[in-house]
Amino acid sequence: MSIDKKVVDYSVYLVTDSSLVPESSSLVRQVEEAIRGGATIVQLREKEAETRDFIEIGKKIHELTRKAGIPLIINDRLDVVLALDAEGIHVGQDDMDIPTIRKHLGPEKIIGVSVSNIEEARQARVDDVDYVGIGAVFGTQTKNLKKSPMGTGGVSEILMVLNDDEEEEQSASGETNGNKLARRIQSVAIGGINQSNAESVIKESFSAHDHLDGVAVVSCIIGAEDAFKATKQLKETVVEALDIMKSRTIRELLAATTYMVAAVAETSPFVHHMTNTVVTNFSANMTITVGASPAMSECVEEFDDFAKIPNSSLLINMGTATFEGLARFQAGMKAYYKQNRRVVLDPVGAGASQHRKNVLQQLLELGGFAVIKGNEGEITAAAGVEGAKVRGVDSVGSESIEKRFEIVEKLASTTGSVVLMTGEEDVLVHHDKKNTRKLLFRNGHEYLSKITGSGCVLGSLVTAFSACFEDAFLATGAALLLYTIASERAVETGRVHGPGSFVPALIDQIYQISQESQNRDSSWISRAKVYPY
Numbered sequence: 001m002s003i004d005k006k007v008v009d010y011s012v013y014l015v016t017d018s019s020l021v022p023e024s025s026s027l028v029r030q031v032e033e034a035i036r037g038g039a040t041i042v043q044l045r046e047k048e049a050e051t052r053d054f055i056e057i058g059k060k061i062h063e064l065t066r067k068a069g070i071p072l073i074i075n076d077r078l079d080v081v082l083a084l085d086a087e088g089i090h091v092g093q094d095d096m097d098i099p100t101i102r103k104h105l106g107p108e109k110i111i112g113v114s115v116s117n118i119e120e121a122r123q124a125r126v127d128d129v130d131y132v133g134i135g136a137v138f139g140t141q142t143k144n145l146k147k148s149p150m151g152t153g154g155v156s157e158i159l160m161v162l163n164d165d166e167e168e169e170q171s172a173s174g175e176t177n178g179n180k181l182a183r184r185i186q187s188v189a190i191g192g193i194n195q196s197n198a199e200s201v202i203k204e205s206f207s208a209h210d211h212l213d214g215v216a217v218v219s220c221i222i223g224a225e226d227a228f229k230a231t232k233q234l235k236e237t238v239v240e241a242l243d244i245m246k247s248r249t250i251r252e253l254l255a256a257t258t259y260m261v262a263a264v265a266e267t268s269p270f271v272h273h274m275t276n277t278v279v280t281n282f283s284a285n286m287t288i289t290v291g292a293s294p295a296m297s298e299c300v301e302e303f304d305d306f307a308k309i310p311n312s313s314l315l316i317n318m319g320t321a322t323f324e325g326l327a328r329f330q331a332g333m334k335a336y337y338k339q340n341r342r343v344v345l346d347p348v349g350a351g352a353s354q355h356r357k358n359v360l361q362q363l364l365e366l367g368g369f370a371v372i373k374g375n376e377g378e379i380t381a382a383a384g385v386e387g388a389k390v391r392g393v394d395s396v397g398s399e400s401i402e403k404r405f406e407i408v409e410k411l412a413s414t415t416g417s418v419v420l421m422t423g424e425e426d427v428l429v430h431h432d433k434k435n436t437r438k439l440l441f442r443n444g445h446e447y448l449s450k451i452t453g454s455g456c457v458l459g460s461l462v463t464a465f466s467a468c469f470e471d472a473f474l475a476t477g478a479a480l481l482l483y484t485i486a487s488e489r490a491v492e493t494g495r496v497h498g499p500g501s502f503v504p505a506l507i508d509q510i511y512q513i514s515q516e517s518q519n520r521d522s523s524w525i526s527r528a529k530v531y532p533y
């Protein structure tokens with residue numbers, strides 16, 4: 001059975017090294033077990049082997065890979081590839097040049113090359129290889145490194161150029177270079193990767209427009225007493241992490257978040273709050289903490305002036321809305337829309353009483369909200385879905401994830417707004433003409449549900465962020481990540497003994513993350529638990 005190289009799965013890329021095989025096993029046995037455990041591609045790398053031995057062992061391993069329908073790649077030796085009719089070759093920077101190899105192997109064979117910097121990645125693109133091995137990510141016992149490990153940051157930099165169409169056009173300088181990418185170059189990271197760091201390697205190694213396709217490993221499988229179990233465990237981790245990072249939306253969000261947090265502090269948007277009487281002080285403090293500028297006002301006479309302030313935005317929070325309050329909300333919305341400003345709605349307590357339902361109905365009729373955010377009960381009521389489980393301003397009880405997405409999508413499609421449903425897990429959806437983006441977030445500490453106004457102050461952050469960025473979906477996601485990751489870090493300071501001491505620690509951590517982001521330190525974002533849906 002021949003293997004179509006266009007559909008090869010690079011997720012668990014096994015590289016052999018017979019010197020690492022445990023005494024109780026053999027290389028063939030380790031590879032067999034690895035394939036059974038889920039290895040998706042095998043590279044035979046036997047630097048020390050004589051040609052005859054290399055071919056002998058290659059035949060046995062090729063039999064295994066053929067049976068499993070996965071490719072066998074040969075390290076460096078074109079003659080061995082030809083002798084075995086293997087599926088491809090992997091070469092280093094000092095080995096035979098790619099055009100010569102391609103001439104001998106033809107278009108159907110897989111050619112991979114090791115790259116360790118941006119120039120080599122650009123060259124790999126020009127040479128039209130099928131995949132690159134990016135490394136070494138970490139120090140490794142299986143190879144004497146000539147260069148220092150690049151870390152996941154180095155992998156990201158390479159992924160920034162590897163499949164960048166704009167770069168491709170620039171490098172072609174207006175001419176057709178004949179090598180224009182017809183397809184994506186696949187990529188695996190290599191060097192010191194194992195079961196315990198594979199997830200973070202994949203999650204940290206991304207750029208907004210590209211991601212890894214797998215990890216290449218040697219010792220953690222070849223040297224394992226139980227190669228089947230070792231591979232199975234690695235595969236589960238890798239598949240889950242790749243699923244997340246293949247989502248362009250997630251990559252865009254993660255790549256943008258630190259920048260957005262810094263930019264909010266640097267541009268200091270004005271956040272006009274028409275909010276409830278319970279949370280005014282908390283909301284004002286939280287707004288200041290991210291570097292934005294709050295003002296609480298219900299005075300219709302000054303709305304036009306406020307709306308004209310550069311980078312202004314309006315938050316309407318229905319928490320203690322009266323009938324007279326409704327008219328003020330409407331006046332506020334009109335003043336801000338007149339200046340083309342963003343308005344965010346937090347329909348606090350929607351569904352709790354007939355009065356709130358009426359107020360909400362009229363606000364939605366005027367519409368135009370950049371973002372609508374609320375807890376499950378509130379968003380369910382706003383979506384017009386029967387059975388919202390509420391008690392006053394609290395949401396009680398939870399539907400299945402599927403049902404929650406259904407509700408959020410309904411509100412997002414009827415209003416055109418970005419919709420965020422909060423809770424232990426947060427659901428974020430936006431429908432626009434081009435596409436629908438849907439994400440599930442799992443950060444946040446339980447103490448957020450033990451204090452009043454945790455949703456309301458998140459509304460302040462969402463409003464500040466959406467004042468600064470055209471893409472209100474990413475702005476909302478960034479504000480949510482900042483807030484929920486800060487809540488986790490707050491508790492980890494060791495200074496939190498309950499909900500009371502949690503609040504100041506939360507404010508401190510939001511401030512801290514904002515400072516880190518302004519210093520271009522984005523390491524905090526690797527805590528993000530965000531999933532495609």
Ligand SMILES: Nc1ncnc2c1ncn2[C@@H]1O[C@H](COP(=O)(O)OP(=O)(O)OP(=O)(O)O)[C@@H](O)[C@H]1O
Nearest residue numbers: 375422423424444445446448449452453454455456
């Ligand atoms: N059990 C939990 N574990 C982790 N995070 C939570 C939990 N409950 C809520 N959160 C987080 O708390 C924030 C507020 O969400 P929540 O749904 O509690 O808002 P709310 O009910 O509108 O709050 P309030 O009405 O008090 O302002 C969100 O960021 C959410 O992710």
Ligand SMILES: Cc1ncsc1CCO
Nearest residue numbers: 276278319320348393453
């Ligand atoms: C407790 C409460 N009541 C009206 S608004 C509010 C703040 C939390 O939503």
